[in-house]
Amino acid sequence: MLQALEGSQAIALAVALCRPQVVAAYPITPQTHIVEGLARLIADGKLQCELVSVESEFSAASVALGAVVAGSRAYTASASQGILLMSEVLYNIAGLRVPLVMTCANRAVSAPLSIWNDQQDSMAVRDAGWIQLYCADNQEAVDTTVQAYRIAERTELPVMVCVDGFTLTHTLEPLEIPSRDQVDAFLPPFHFARALDPLHPISSGTLVSPEYYTEARHAHHQALLRAKDEIVTADNDWAVLTGRASGGLLEVDGPDDARVAILTLGSVFGTLLDAREEYPQLGPVKLIKLRAFRPFPVEALQQVCVGLSDVIVLERALSPGSGGIVGAEVRAALAELSAAPRVHNFAVGLGGRDVPLDIYPRLLAAIQSAFPVRFAILDVELDKLPAEDR
Amino acid sequence: MSDLAETLMPIAELRRNQPRFRGLEAGHLACLGCGQALAARLVTEAAGPDVAVANATGCLEVFTTAWPQSAWRVPWLHSLFENAAAIASGMEAALKAQGKPAKVLAFGGDGGTFDIGFQALSGMLERGHNVLYVCFDNEAYMNTGVQRSSSTPHAAMTTTSPPGKARMGKRHLKKDIISIIAAHNIPYAATASVAYPSDIRKKVRRALEIDGPAFINIHSPCPLGWGHDGSLSIEMARLAVECGLFPVVELERGALTGTMPLRAPRPVTDYLKPQQRFAHLFQNDPRAKEELEHLQALADHNIETYGLRGERPDPLDSAGADTVRRGGVRWA
Ligand SMILES: Cc1ncc(C[n+]2csc(CCOP(=O)(O)OP(=O)(O)O)c2C)c(N)n1
Numbered sequence: 001m002l003q004a005l006e007g008s009q010a011i012a013l014a015v016a017l018c019r020p021q022v023v024a025a026y027p028i029t030p031q032t033h034i035v036e037g038l039a040r041l042i043a044d045g046k047l048q049c050e051l052v053s054v055e056s057e058f059s060a061a062s063v064a065l066g067a068v069v070a071g072s073r074a075y076t077a078s079a080s081q082g083i084l085l086m087s088e089v090l091y092n093i094a095g096l097r098v099p100l101v102m103t104c105a106n107r108a109v110s111a112p113l114s115i116w117n118d119q120q121d122s123m124a125v126r127d128a129g130w131i132q133l134y135c136a137d138n139q140e141a142v143d144t145t146v147q148a149y150r151i152a153e154r155t156e157l158p159v160m161v162c163v164d165g166f167t168l169t170h171t172l173e174p175l176e177i178p179s180r181d182q183v184d185a186f187l188p189p190f191h192f193a194r195a196l197d198p199l200h201p202i203s204s205g206t207l208v209s210p211e212y213y214t215e216a217r218h219a220h221h222q223a224l225l226r227a228k229d230e231i232v233t234a235d236n237d238w239a240v241l242t243g244r245a246s247g248g249l250l251e252v253d254g255p256d257d258a259r260v261a262i263l264t265l266g267s268v269f270g271t272l273l274d275a276r277e278e279y280p281q282l283g284p285v286k287l288i289k290l291r292a293f294r295p296f297p298v299e300a301l302q303q304v305c306v307g308l309s310d311v312i313v314l315e316r317a318l319s320p321g322s323g324g325i326v327g328a329e330v331r332a333a334l335a336e337l338s339a340a341p342r343v344h345n346f347a348v349g350l351g352g353r354d355v356p357l358d359i360y361p362r363l364l365a366a367i368q369s370a371f372p373v374r375f376a377i378l379d380v381e382l383d384k385l386p387a388e389d390r
Numbered sequence: 391m392s393d394l395a396e397t398l399m400p401i402a403e404l405r406r407n408q409p410r411f412r413g414l415e416a417g418h419l420a421c422l423g424c425g426q427a428l429a430a431r432l433v434t435e436a437a438g439p440d441v442a443v444a445n446a447t448g449c450l451e452v453f454t455t456a457w458p459q460s461a462w463r464v465p466w467l468h469s470l471f472e473n474a475a476a477i478a479s480g481m482e483a484a485l486k487a488q489g490k491p492a493k494v495l496a497f498g499g500d501g502g503t504f505d506i507g508f509q510a511l512s513g514m515l516e517r518g519h520n521v522l523y524v525c526f527d528n529e530a531y532m533n534t535g536v537q538r539s540s541s542t543p544h545a546a547m548t549t550t551s552p553p554g555k556a557r558m559g560k561r562h563l564k565k566d567i568i569s570i571i572a573a574h575n576i577p578y579a580a581t582a583s584v585a586y587p588s589d590i591r592k593k594v595r596r597a598l599e600i601d602g603p604a605f606i607n608i609h610s611p612c613p614l615g616w617g618h619d620g621s622l623s624i625e626m627a628r629l630a631v632e633c634g635l636f637p638v639v640e641l642e643r644g645a646l647t648g649t650m651p652l653r654a655p656r657p658v659t660d661y662l663k664p665q666q667r668f669a670h671l672f673q674n675d676p677r678a679k680e681e682l683e684h685l686q687a688l689a690d691h692n693i694e695t696y697g698l699r700g701e702r703p704d705p706l707d708s709a710g711a712d713t714v715r716r717g718g719v720r721w722a
Binding site for chain 2: 052058064071096196
């Protein structure tokens with residue numbers, strides 16, 4: 001049954017269906033409604049769970065880590081400054097191979113201060129060793145949250161579910177909340193093999209010498225690469241159970257004969273779907289939704305890009321002094337193809353800047369040039385800047 | 391068979407009653423005379439096997455767990471430097487949710503407790519987690535090579551508070567951590583010293599009986615950082631108590647409920663002189679004299695504030711506390 005729900009409320013319901021025993025979080029816009037939703041479910045007796053309202057995001061992540069290591073399914077959520085404050089713990093959680101799920105309600109990073117959406121926060125921790133899954137709409141946010149627990153617990157890797165702040169978290173959409181039976185059938189009760197147990201004491205998080213550190217990093221990298229299978233399997237199994245899939249590692253939408261593709265992550269995908277309908281005269285275009293950014297699906301991406309002449313990468317973050325983050329990785333992956341498409345890279349929607357439908361014709365026009373666009377920020381209004389900053 | 395089974399102690403009880411359970415085994419890599427190693431062993435002995443430990447980064451973590459070896463016989467997790475209290479909070483919340491009785495211990499050095507982990511600790515105390523947090527106070531960042539912390543005593547030399555023409559060691563006072571902890575009005579807060587093992591055991595047991603957060607700060611000499619012979623660690627710890635610079639006290643719900651009286655307070659110089667970190671206070675320098683007077687005043691202030699001056703011999707005072715439970719000297 002479809003219900004009209006705010007994204008955050010829907011995510012809270014999805015989390016609750018996964019039966020976490022410990023939730024720890026700290027308020028930050030636009031994540032706050034999710035945790036408030038969970039608090040309400042607990043207060044109403046609909047969720048039996050310890051809610052630990054901590055004094056910082058650093059402690060939120062730490063409490064969640066401690067809870068998993070003590071044998072409980074746990075959850076946290078944050079955004080922006082909170083993600084950055086957590087970052088040391090995020091690396092630690094991943095290195096300890098702790099199966100935790102968190103939501104990142106994507107938001108720009110200060111300074112200048114902005115509470116609005118882009119994806120600089122999750123991109124800043126892309127190398128922390130977490131699985132990162134980006135959601136294009138709130139139905140995906142719900143379904144991906146449930147899938148994330150199974151992926152995390154099967155791979156012993158933490159999963160960050162990235163949801164565009166406001167655009168998704170604060171927007172009402174008609175969506176389907178899975179039933180308790182569906183979630184219970186999909187997600188077995190929590191079990192962590194390395195849980196602390198006085199009858200079988202183990203030491204975790206020990207000091208390692210150069211003799212072992214390299215091997216630990218190798219094992220972690222391999223685990224992330226192997227996780228691709230679990231991500232696909234989880235989505236397939238979920239589709240069998242509910243009839244809904246979220247795209248596995250990535251999803252392609254568009255005619256086979258298209259020579260141009262636009263790739264993006266998160267809610268901009270929906271904008272592009274609408275835009276393509278709005279401008280049918282611009283010819284066949286494939287739209288690629290990159291759902292898994294970590295692990296980066298090199299092979300899957302190569303496969304769907306065979307035969308393309310141009311790939312446009314649209315992302316909501318950048319590495320200042322270098323350029324696009326996703327763009328650079330896509331370019332590197334596609335460079336291995338024998339007839340590699342040209343890769344054009346744009347940052348859009350920074351700090352909540354609107355991403356209007358008419359970027360679609362503008363993008364397709366911009367790639368008509370003789371050289372690929374290595375990187376550009378779209379819609380910079382130079383007249384707002386002093387001459388020396390243009 | 392069944393008769394015999396009935397007369398046997400249940401396994402769980404047997405585990406808890408092992409006469410000398412060792413949570414921290416010998417064979418770790420601590421320096422000779424490390425106060426913290428001894429204190430951690432005493433704490434885990436008293437706490438027994440049914441615990442889970444969250445350990446902050448620092449010497450204790452490093453010298454006990456050089457992969458693939460570990461000296462711990464209790465479940466133990468090291469996460470980061472500044473989050474031991476939050477990790478312990480999470481463990482406790484999880485065990486509570488699972489209905490498991492294990493007690494959670496958090497261990498940190500003074501740097502991890504007074505400074506960088508202070509916020510997480512304050513949060514843990516405020517939220518009332520059923521955790522015993524133990525700080526092993528060796529009065530500097532030892533693991534990184536003896537830098538000053540907010541627990542370093544006034545005038546002490548560290549690598550970041552060196553004495554010189556313009557300075558006489560650390561300019562600031564040792565942070566009064568126990569008052570700050572007690573101000574959270576937690577059920578139990580105490581200080582202790584490795585010089586008094588039976589007092590440590592008693593306090594750990596007391597802390598674990600209580601439901602709710604407890605905190606013990608254990609003064610733990612570091613021969614390397616303080617600059618004394620490793621064989622003198624216990625002596626140094628005892629002198630710190632006996633001169634009044636490290637008062638041994640207990641506070642319940644913020645109110646003072648116990649002190650270790652000083653039978654005959656010693657001058658602070660007895661404590662300071664054998665330590666290299668105070669060597670500059672014993673040079674022919676008018677500033678040195680001033681600093682010694684300052685330190686003596688601090689000790690006197692502690693003695694006054696906590697009413698430490700014992701009137702007559704007491705089996706639990708600074709001279710008796712360590713011997714009485716070992717069947718040593720008995721006092722009328
Ligand atoms: C965020 C962070 N900052 C700095 C360090 C480096 N560091 C590791 S241990 C340590 C000192 C520990 O001092 P203390 O807590 O007093 O414990 P001790 O080693 O003296 O027992 C420092 C500064 C770190 N690990 N993490």
